[in-house]
Amino acid sequence: MRWEGNRESDNVEDRRGAGGGFGGRSVGLGTVVVALVASYFLGVSPTTILNILTGGGMPSSVQEVPAQRPPETDQMAKFVSTVLADTEDTWTELFRSQGASYARPKLVLFSGSTPTACGTGQSASGPFYCPGDQKIYIDLSFYRLMQQRFKVSGEFAQAYVIAHEVGHHVQHLMGISDKVDGARRRMSQAQGNALSVRLELQADCFAGVWAHHADRARSILESGDVEAALNAASAIGDDALQRQSQGEVIPDSFTHGTSAQRVRWFTTGIKSGQVTDCNTFEARQL
Secondary structure, three states: OOOOOOOOOOEEOOOOOOOOOOOOOOOHHHHHHHHHHHHHHHHHOOOHHHHHOOOOOOOOOOOOOOOOOOOOOOOHHHHHHHHHHHHHOOOOOHHHHHHOOOOOOEEEOOOOOEEEHHHHHEEHHHHHHHHHHHHEEEEOHHHHHHHHHHOOOOHHHHHHHHHHHHHHHHHHHHHHHHHHHHHHHOOOOOHHHHHHHHHHHHHHHHHHHHHHHHHHHHHHOOOOHHHHHHHHHHHOHHHHHHHHHHHHHHHHHHOOOHHHHHHHHHHHHHHOOHHHOOOHHHHOOO
């Protein structure tokens, strides 16, 4: 992926080393596994489960954490700052073309745990977007996990992760997330999970839309980049994760979509570059 020398975003907040929501309390692997399994069956965010299991409780008020810029010598921080800037440029233009204004999200780098408007964020739950404060949270060690556990590497695969979370921000700005949350409260668990799948697949498609326009404008893609992103999408499909963690697949508990579905919708976005082609909610087949 070609990114060196491109603009870096000013909307990156570095909380690494600032302490987390649990006062530095560590979270054991067993706790993480329980949280992930519970999230599958209950349809609750792993972050929320981890809060309860570790004594953090349900989301409450957010502690102020000192904001600082990442050090200039941190190459990975420069990379994610550049990717975020690229998403800003792309979505600003796409919103402007529709007569709307794009509100840029912040990207928060943290280690271990950190307070958010959605409760205490945990590294174990992976990168996530919090609509309450319009911030994307990521522990950069997640990229090492991608390579070690899922055998997924490459800068564009890493960029896809950020672009997916930015996709959730776009859904928030468009009012889609609120509609889904409202509908889920009136549904059964299985129906709510199915709606969550469509929300996640749309975020995958939006990530593809970003990649389409970013490459046309700035020629960011190199040989093998798209394949790397597709490998990442495939590795984190619900069926692949469940098969790896519990040895069986339970479709009714899916919240993000199968590997094939995630690949299909990211591909749709990157091929067409059209936001309207990402309407997963009206698609007959995912």
